[in-house]
Every structure is written in structure tokens, then in C-alpha cells.
Amino acid sequence: MSDDPRSGDDAPRDPWGNPLPPEDRPPADPRPEDFPPPFPGEAPGTPGAVPPGYNPAWPPSADGPTPPPPGVPSQGWGQGEPWAPAKNDGLAVGALIAGIASLLCGIAGILGVVLGPTAITMGVLARRRVAASGGRVRGEGLGTAAIAMGVIGTTVSIVYLIIFIRNPDILTDIMDQLNTTTTTVPADSAN
Structure with a gap:
């Protein structure tokens, strides 16, 4: 039998109604050393009391209150600009x-x-705008892809333009070749 006097029906139970094993049970007669110490700056008996300037996310400083991290306003947490991608x-x-x-x-x-x-x-203008935005907008890769496709499109169009100027009938020749059907007659059936 266990040394816990609450081993019968009054023993603590888990959320499903099963009795807790002795090592998981709260102490029968709690003493102050059974509980964790209060947070720094919190007076015993006043949970949540934090001195001004204390920031629980930053280690305490011997020089006084810890300043807020960069980008966080000094009036407190949750008061800054909302972040958006x-x-x-x-x-x-x-x-x-x-x-x-x-x-x-x-x-x-x-x-x-x-x-x-x-x-x-x-x-080019888009890449400059993205670089000058300081991270507020993105699209440098889109600008680079646009420059590459613009160069290729311009080059191909100039080649077509040169071919068209040197041979103005090229479109007619291409269309005639597409519309012409060639038939071959086998050598055996020539007679």
C-alpha cells in the first residue's frame, strides 16, 4: 500500500477518470519549496507583477531596465507596426x-x-525600385526574367525583320510550300 492517505476514492484522477500514479500526484501537504520560485521582479503572492522596464524575453541587466529589442517601440509589447510579408x-x-x-x-x-x-x-526600373524599397516589395527575379525575355524577343524579332527585308516574298513562299501537295508516282505504274 502507498504512503499517500488519498489512495482510495478521493485520489486525484487524470482527465479520463483513471487514478494518478503516486509520482504524478500533487503533494498532500504542500510546502513553499514544492512550488517554483516567482519570476524575477515578481513579489511573492502577486502573480504577474513586473517592474517597469523588465522584459522577460531578455536577460536582466545589471545596469538597469532592459531596453526593448530593435524594431519594437518603447511603449510596450504589441504596440508596433504589424508585420506583413x-x-x-x-x-x-x-x-x-x-x-x-x-x-x-x-x-x-x-x-x-x-x-x-x-x-x-x-x-530595369522594377529592379531599381525593389532594391530601393528596403525589403518592403520584392520582384527582383521577375525583373531579371523580364529583361532576359525582352532581349530574346527583341533579338528574334530583329532576325525576322532582317530576313523579311532581304526577301519580301518570304511569307508568300512559305505559304505556297505549306499549301502545295506533292505526289509521287511509283516507277512501276508509269505505264
């Missing part, structure tokens, strides 16, 4: 769209000559 810069998104359009139009025609430099300019 950085959003993509709109100019960077627009530059990426123009870069994709210049790449597609460069492959399909000569409109990439107009959209390519637009994407390059917008990408």
Missing part, C-alpha cells in the same frame, strides 16, 4: 508580362521589336 512590385509583374509577350511575338512575328525594349526598360 513583402508583396511583388507591380512594375516587375508588368515587366514580366511584357517580356513573355515580346518572346511570343518575337517568335511569331515582328511585334517583339516594340515589346522587347518595353520589357527591358520596365525590368
Whole structure:
């Protein structure tokens, strides 16, 4: 039998109604040494009493009250600016769209000559804006991708433009080749 007088029906139980083992039971006659000491700055018997300037997240200083951590206002916790993740810069998104359009139009025609430099300019401006924002907006990678696609779209469009200027009938020749069907007659059936 255990030395705890509460081993019968009045023994403490867990949330499911099972009796607690003796090592998990609270002391039968609690003494002050059975409880943890109060937090620094907390007077015994007054839970939650904290002297002004005491910050439980920072170790106490011998020089006096601990200042708040960087970025936290001095009027207390929970009073600062709310944190939100950085959003993509709109100019960077627009530059990426123009870069994709210049790449597609460069492959399909000569409109990439107009959209390519637009994407390059917008990408450079977006990268500068992101760098100057101090982390409030992001999109440097979008700007870089827009610059790359703008360069490729412009280059492909210029190649198409040079080919078209040197041979103005190239579109007609390509269409004629696509529409012409060639039939081959086997050598045996020539007669």
C-alpha cells in the first residue's frame, strides 16, 4: 500500500477518470519549496507583477531596465507596426508580362521589336525600385526574367525583320510550300 492517505476514492484522477500514479500526484501537504520560485521582479503572492522596464524575453541587466529589442517601440509589447510579408512590385509583374509577350511575338512575328525594349526598360526600373524599397516589395527575379525575355524577343524579332527585308516574298513562299501537295508516282505504274 502507498504512503499517500488519498489512495482510495478521493485520489486525484487524470482527465479520463483513471487514478494518478503516486509520482504524478500533487503533494498532500504542500510546502513553499514544492512550488517554483516567482519570476524575477515578481513579489511573492502577486502573480504577474513586473517592474517597469523588465522584459522577460531578455536577460536582466545589471545596469538597469532592459531596453526593448530593435524594431519594437518603447511603449510596450504589441504596440508596433504589424508585420506583413513583402508583396511583388507591380512594375516587375508588368515587366514580366511584357517580356513573355515580346518572346511570343518575337517568335511569331515582328511585334517583339516594340515589346522587347518595353520589357527591358520596365525590368530595369522594377529592379531599381525593389532594391530601393528596403525589403518592403520584392520582384527582383521577375525583373531579371523580364529583361532576359525582352532581349530574346527583341533579338528574334530583329532576325525576322532582317530576313523579311532581304526577301519580301518570304511569307508568300512559305505559304505556297505549306499549301502545295506533292505526289509521287511509283516507277512501276508509269505505264
